[in-house]
Each structure stands twice: as structure tokens, then as C-alpha cells.
Amino acid sequence: MTGSERQKIAVVGGCGHIGLPLGLVLADYGFPVTLYDINADAVARVNAGTMPFEEHGAQEVLTRCAGVSIHATTDAREIEEVETVVIVVGTPVDEHYNPNLAVVPSSVSDLLPHLREGQLLILRSTLFPGTTRLVFELLAQSGKRVGVAFCPERIAEGEAIHELTELPQIVSAYDTRSLARAKALFGELTSDLVELDPEEAELAKLFTNSWRYIKFAIANQLYMIASSFGLDYEHIRSAITYKYPRAADLARAGFVAGPCLLKDTMQLAAFNNNEFLLGHAAMMVNEGLPLHLVSSIEQSYDLSGMTVGVLGMAFKADSDDNRDSLSYKLKKVLQFKSRRVLCHDPYVRNDPSLVDLDTVLREADLLVIGAPHADYRTLDTKLPIIDIWGSVRPGSVAALHDGGTISPGMPL
Template sequence: MSERVIKVDVVVIGGCGHVGLPLALALADRGLSVASYDINDDAVKKVMAGELPFREDGAAEVLTRVLADGRFAATSDPEVVGAADTVIMVIGTPVDEHLNPDPDAVPRALAEIAPFLSDGQLLILRSTVYPGVTRRVEKQLRDSGRNLEVAFCPERIAEGKAMEELFTLPQLVGARTPAALARASALFRHLTDSIVEVEPEEAELAKLMTNTWRYIKFAAANQFYVMANDHGVDYERVRHAVTFDYPRAADLPGAGFAAGPCLLKDTMQLAAFSDNTFVLGHSAMLVNEGLPLYLVSRLEESYNLPECTVGILGTAFKAESDDTRSSLAYKLKRILQFRADGVLATDPYVTSDPSLRPLAEVLDRADVLVIAAPHNAYRELVTDKPVIDVWNLRGNGVRV
């Protein structure tokens, strides 16, 4: 067998997505040679043309810099996988329509790239995985006769803040062998000196519990909001009273849609891991997923919805984002399409939804407005229409 030729330090599989691309750019900007492999040809072409396929603060400048320096390239050719010392897998790991996790997603993806892997490579799993998937991948490689080191190093960034948090947050490195632990830790020390070394199963649970903890906190806030609102009390004033100069309650969130591609999914993965005995997680899901219906029910008490057109302001799952994955704005829209006379939606960043209307049209035609994504553009919005603002973006309270 001829000696393997290493042409790049790192290849990121799924490297033109929301998680993979910022990581690839960050590593390249710290001096490594990096390739992003992605099956999305359109995304690859955009990236190679110096254009980001999604919003990510600070990433455009880095992309321009590393392309010019020749330290980074994107490709849809899988052969690049074999040319790297380290392979980082970043793929989506969704739950199905019954909220069951798919523990085969990563092993399936691994089987597709297996022909291009080589002995001696370090394989890093970066996707959030069902607990035990890292061990399955290790066995899968052994059974195929491949000798690769394996580590699980979960991403921890918030969308929009990747180019900051990749360098400031501690990196979790989970590996079973000293060699894998040392190599993975050395790689991420290009980004930060703060490395937390753990077992793979500890890292898997740490990632799921991190997102689940956030989801539960949001559910507590949303439940508090419903309690207060049902009794005519402004939850935001209560929250101010609770948190003002009181550090033990400083992390009490405001109300709002707890959505996106991670929080619900990872809570349900943890629920499945506990054989569906995770009562707190399921309760959080009922509260958070039920908020759009609650708001519509409250609207029905104050407005003649069958005669009203409702304008939805923001369809991204979070503020200042163009990402609509698992956005509860669309759940709100579906409910209103059944209960209201008409529904119009707008978003200053989302370009993937042809049904969206310009803001001016929504303001003109709607009878009542609902802020579904708290974009800054809506903070100083001038309108004489009633605005439902559960986020308190406009500072006028959250009573509905």
C-alpha cells in the first residue's frame, strides 16, 4: 500500500452549513489548510465565489481573507476526504415526525465516505448525536478494517456568534484513547486554550443537556408568562422585579418562541435516551410548542379573527437571522390560516420563502400585527395597528 498523501490539514464534511462553514473558516484563519466538503453544489459555488450562503456575523470578512490566502476551499468532490489529516463530520441529526431520534444518521453518512477514508486519520464527530453513537462509529470502523482515531467534540456556538464563540468558549473533547484525545485537543487549541477533556459518552450527554437546559429555562419563562397573562398581569414587569439586582434569578428569560433546529430536537433525544421517562423535557415541549396556539386563543378573545388579517413580523427562528428551520412563526401562521380571515408574513432577512411580503404591504393590509421573530427592525416600527409583542421588543409590555 502506498503512503497516504496529506494535502490539507482538515476537511469538514457538511462544510458549507451553519456549523461546518464557520468552523472551517476559523481553523483556516488560524493558519491551517482547510477544505469544506458539501453535497450542496449551490452552497459550494457561493462559498468559492466569496459569498456566504447564510447570515453569520463576521464570517464574510474571514471567507474573503482565507480564500485570498489559499488556505481554504470548498468542494463537492468526496475524494478530498482522503487528502486530510483530520476529518470533521458536521451533518444534520434530526428527529422524525414522531420526535424519535435517528441514531443511524451519522453511521449512514460515515458509510458513504468510508471509501475515501485512510488509516491514520483522525475522525472528529461534531454533530449532536444520540448517546452511544460515537461508540457505534468506533465499532463500524473496526469492523471495516479501518484504523482511525475517533473523537466526539460537539459544537457549542449560537448562530450569528460563531466567529466570536469559536475562539472564546471552551471546547469539549471526548475521546477514548490518549492518542485521539491528544490530537483532537491539539487541533482545537488553534482556536482556544480552554479545552475540557472527557469521555465520549460524557461529551455526548453534555451537548444534549446543554441545549435541553436552555429549552427548559425557556419553557419555565413561557409558563410564567401564561400564568401572569391569564390573570391580567404583565410578566415582563414581574420578571424585572424578580431579576433586578438579584443574581440568583439573573438567568430568568423573557417569554418568546423557543425554536430552531437544536433545542426541541436535543430535548427529545435526551427523552428517548431515558426511555421516555423525561417528564420535565416533555412538559417543556408542551409549553414551548403550545405558545403559538395560546397567542392565537388570546387574540380570539380580543379581536374578531374571522374578519381580521393578521401580519406576522419575522419568520426566522431567532432575531437577526435568516434561518427558518423549525421556526414557530410558521406554526403560528398555520393556526392563523385556519382561524383568521387572512395572514401575511414578512422578514427582513429570509429570502428562501416566496410567500413573504414586503413590510410596507403587511403594515398596510394587516389589522393586527404579531412579532414572531424579534428583529431589531421592528423595535422602532411606526404603526397605528395593535402589535402583539410577547418578547417585549418594543418595551411596551407583553400582555395579550
């Protein structure tokens, strides 16, 4: 099919971390794509051909497609012109970890004046179970015959451009025509389509993130046990996983943060009337790691007179996304315990409190890696480096006690 024959697609939330890569990949496949977003700054940047955030390989696609097969807008009326509308707005939990059930239905309500008969609405956000049904009923009550499908996004940030065509796509809908249309669209990206009922698909997505969150918590719990006894978790983990497929997925230790894994584990807990023992236990372990790390450091250093440099404030390596990053929790604990904390990140642009790397290396007495960015692998410093991720300076817990480094780390 040529570009001009392909259906027009709008992505609502189209300048966000999930909407933009999806829009770019579809545009690169020749679909005319409209990115609708309420963030006027992000819209302007995308239309100027500049990615508003780091995503591997995305800038090249945007440069190729901007103004050709993709454009961004804050004008919801443009949605009227497309055949398929994909909604991928954020679905955060509140400060009490309660999901906001209304966020997607209210986005759909806002769009109602611009939805027209015969369109397909694909929900792509991670949803509290039952949300697809709510949207389906909302549209039915509106009298507009708009199809509804739920096709959850499962990429990892930073890997979206290739994962969108490599991962199987979960597709679900309440009627065969909407399902067929969702399958036809995602079938352009991959031949691996997995059909579920919408409620199953909603749970499948939450289970995926809870599973990962709990798995990382197991690694972190074992790391804490090992380090409490002066043993090197990474040495033990390497031995366990060596030619032993049954334990091959035992993760390295490291901060488990970002906008999804904890949030979706808590969405699942809320859905199950707050009964999710493993999910809550995982939260205690993962959220407790910064405190554990600081108390390990205190066994070797009197922090009260020291300036500590935290390197890497993003929630994962080589990313500029600092949403819900545990580096900020580490910073708060260190601010309480030490004389001064200086933070650096080569990618994060939205935190004016960050200082440049030279200042940190000149003024700090001790460095702690918050996110294991590749840039830090070539650090030229004699300062002690505490590297729980293990990717910047390999070492051991024992080395910490010699003023050296500790391992390990894991890619999220």
C-alpha cells in the same frame, strides 16, 4: 506555526450552519480547510465568496479566506488529502421526534473509500448517545486505522465566529493518541479544554440543550400564568431579577424554536426510554405558546374579519434560519382563525409566500411579531402590534386590551 506547516482539515457538512463557521475560523487561523458538502448550490456560493446564510462576522472571514486557505467541494476524494476530518452533518429527529441513529454512521460508511490510515475523524454533530462508539466500531471493522474523537459543537447560531474561540471545548476519545490530536487542534482555538469520555460528552451536549429548553419553558409558563391573569410577566420578571443573583437567569418569554433545542430534548427522551417528564412538559409549554398568544389576542379582537400580519419568520432575531420556527405554527393557527395572514421577514430567502413589508403595513389590521428582528424597532405604523418578545414595542398585557402592545421577549 505558519499556514503551510499547519495540518490540512476537511469539514464534512462544511457548508452548513455549523460546519461553515468552524471551517472559517480554522482557515482564519491558517489551517488549509476543505469544506466537503453534498449541497452543490451552497458549495458554489462559498467558492464564489458568498455566505449561503446569515452568521455574524462570517462574511468578512470568508472574503479574507476564500480561495486562499479555504475552498468547498462536492468531491469526496479530496478528503483523502487531509490529516483531520471533522464530521458535522445534520442529526435531525423525524416527524415522530425519533432520532435517526444511522445518519452519522452512514455518512462515515459513505466516506470509507476516502479515509486513509492515520487520519483523525472528529465527530462534531450533536449525537444520540452511543453513536461515537458505533462509528469507532465501524472503523475498527473496516480494518482502517483511523482515530475517532467526539468534540460537540456548543455555539449559538449567529454567535459562532467569536464563540468558537471563547467557549471551552469539550474533547473526548477512546484512545490517548486521538484525544491528544483532538486537544492539539482545538487547543489552537482556546486553552480551555474539557476532557470527558465519549458517552459523557454525548450526554453533556444533550443536557446542555435540554437545560436551555427547560429554562425557557419555565419563563414561558410563568408568562402564560401572568398574562392569563392580566398581569405583565416582564414587570414581574424585572422585579425578581433586580439585584437578586439567585434568579438572574430567569429568561424573558418568547418563542423557543429552531433546529436544536426541542430536537435534542427529544433525543434525550428517546435515549432514556421516553422517560423525561421535564423535557416533555417543556415541549408542551414552548410548543403551546403560539396557541396561547392567539387566544389572548382573541380576547380583544374578533379575528374572523381581520387580516393579520406576522413579522419575522426566522426562529430567532436577526437570523435568516426559519428551520422549525414557531412563527409558522403561529401562521397556521392564525390562518384558521382570521380572514387572511400576510407574513414578512427581511432575511428569510427560502419562502416564496412571504410578502414585502409595505404590503403588510398597508393591508393588515393587526401585527404580530414572530421574530424580533432589529429592523422592526423602527416600524412606522399606527397598527396595533402584539409583541410577545417585548423588544419591538415595550408594553404590557393590559395595553393589549387597549389595542396596544404586549411584552416580553427573550434572545435565544
